[in-house]
Amino acid sequence: MTTVLVYLDHAGASLAKGERELLSLGASLGDVAVALAGEAEQTYLDGIGSYGVGTVYRPASAEVSDVLVAGKAVFLTEAVRAAGAGIVLLGNSYEAKEIAGRAGVRLESGVITDVVALDGDLTATKADFAGSYTVDCRVRTGIPILTIKPNSVEAAEAGISSSPREERLAVDVPVAAARVTGRTEKPASGRPELTEARVIVAGGRGVDGDFGPLEELADVLGGAVGASRAATDAGWIEHSAQIGQTGKTVSPQLYISVGISGAIQQKAGMQTSKVIVAINKDADSPVFEIADFGVVGDLRSVLPQATEEIRKRGL
Ligand SMILES: Cc1cc2nc3c(=O)[nH]c(=O)nc-3n(C[C@H](O)[C@H](O)[C@H](O)COP(=O)(O)OP(=O)(O)OC[C@H]3O[C@@H](n4cnc5c(N)ncnc54)[C@H](O)[C@@H]3O)c2cc1C
Structure with missing residues (x-):
């Protein structure tokens, strides 16, 4: 069965809705493994387990998050190789799209962004040219790397109680001109993202x-x-x-x-x-x-x- 690698980068106590959607989509396509870039609490890891995820790949050093997206792209590339992944799914934030693009170059694989629907043979639907066209497309080179828009699939609870195996990956973090020096949490509005x-x-x-x-x-x-x-x-x-x-x-x-x-x-x-x-x-x-x-x-x-x-x- 194909291994679907889902990239997650959420530091928190529980899975965000978009992350649950990605895991649900992944489970409908094959065996799911997760590449988790950020720090996470046990409740978050338990949430991943409930989708029947076999392995969670994590970077050996927190340094990957200190160099904007470059380190995360290298980490994702290593995780794809370690998992032997046949499909890679990410969210559709600007950061996720840039990570997808960089990983695509490293893996010599095609990337499709802004996906709103995906069928069983991996034909992706997306809007193009500022929404003027709706396009059906497929990756024809390498491992399909797809960034999925939120609300494109229903987030189903897998309901499985599993403890995924954790594997730490050594990541050769690139020397970057820009480094993250601090993070401030955005005040919550009480409304959804x-x-x-x-x-x-x-x-x-x-x-x-x-x-x-x-x-x-x-x-x-x-x-x-x-x-x-x-x-x-x-x-x-x-x-x-x-x-x-x-x-x-x-x-x-x-x-x-x-x-x-x-x-x-x-x-x-x-x-x-x-x-x-x-x-x-x-x-x-x-x-x-x-x-x-x-x-x-x-x-x-x-x-x-x-x-x-x-x-x-x-x-
Ligand atoms: C390179 C570029 C990028 C851009 N990117 C974006 C973008 O990302 N997002 C974006 O939105 N725009 C973007 N724009 C701007 C875009 O072209 C429009 O100028 C903008 O979307 C207009 O905003 P609006 O509809 O709020 O205002 P308007 O076009 O002025 O429309 C206001 C509307 O409100 C209605 N209205 C007025 N009073 C009332 C009332 N009391 N009750 C009910 N209706 C009322 C009017 O009938 C009118 O239809 C971009 C432009 C460029 C050139």
């Missing part, structure tokens, strides 16, 4: 500086709050909330676009969302071309009514 959220409420210039009603709607739906570049450039919300070509790419189950016109650069980051709802006061706004449901109206009256109705129904 944008790229992992099942529901996103995103606001644009039409919000006119007040994200309060969007936050209320996001909170009743258990969602995250995102934004167009016009809104982040105006300083109404932090830059990390930007969705689009030069922001984050997201694929939630539900994307509620509020006061956003739907420029191509915005669409590039969200049009693989499963259901798109647009609220815009201009019936001719291009956002309605990609929306599954549209509400033509002023967001200041539509949003409070929607939030109230959802609250009333206890959804």
Whole structure:
């Protein structure tokens, strides 16, 4: 059976949703091994075990994480060789994509990023050219290295209670010009991480500086709050909330676009969302071309009514 190596890099107490999705996908494709770059607590390792993972490869020295992505790419390469992996899966963060690219060069293997669906013969589906095309593609050289967008697969609990074997790998950490000198944890907002959220409420210039009603709607739906570049450039919300070509790419189950016109650069980051709802006061706004449901109206009256109705129904 093919060994599927899943690359994880999460320092924490439990597996993130995107990591559970990767392990579930891996288990559907073959025997799963894990390359774990960061430090992890026992509860996190137990979580990996519940997916029936046979081996967890870890770097022999924490130094791999001190040199941005270069050390992690070497570590992943060593783990692929040690595991004899036939498929490599990573998350879709900028860092994971860079690690995938560097490992691809080292392993002389093809890399596909931004994958939203993968079938049994490893045909991957992704959006290309700023979302203008949906493409089916396959790696034809070496070991397929694939970065998977969050929400592309259901995270199933494997429910197996196993204690994976741990193997430490010596990694020849490259001499790097840039080193990490410190880390500060981002204060938690209580909302899900944008790229992992099942529901996103995103606001644009039409919000006119007040994200309060969007936050209320996001909170009743258990969602995250995102934004167009016009809104982040105006300083109404932090830059990390930007969705689009030069922001984050997201694929939630539900994307509620509020006061956003739907420029191509915005669409590039969200049009693989499963259901798109647009609220815009201009019936001719291009956002309605990609929306599954549209509400033509002023967001200041539509949003409070929607939030109230959802609250009333206890959804
Ligand atoms: C190289 C490059 C990269 C870019 N990258 C990105 C990117 O990553 N992400 C991104 O989003 N953009 C990006 N842009 C910018 C992009 O081209 C658009 O300018 C931007 O997306 C517009 O943001 P917006 O839709 O919020 O604003 P606008 O286009 O001004 O649209 C505002 C909308 O709000 C509606 N509206 C106004 N008031 C209300 C109201 N009260 N109720 C309901 N609706 C209302 C209006 O009808 C309008 O449709 C990029 C541009 C370039 C050149």
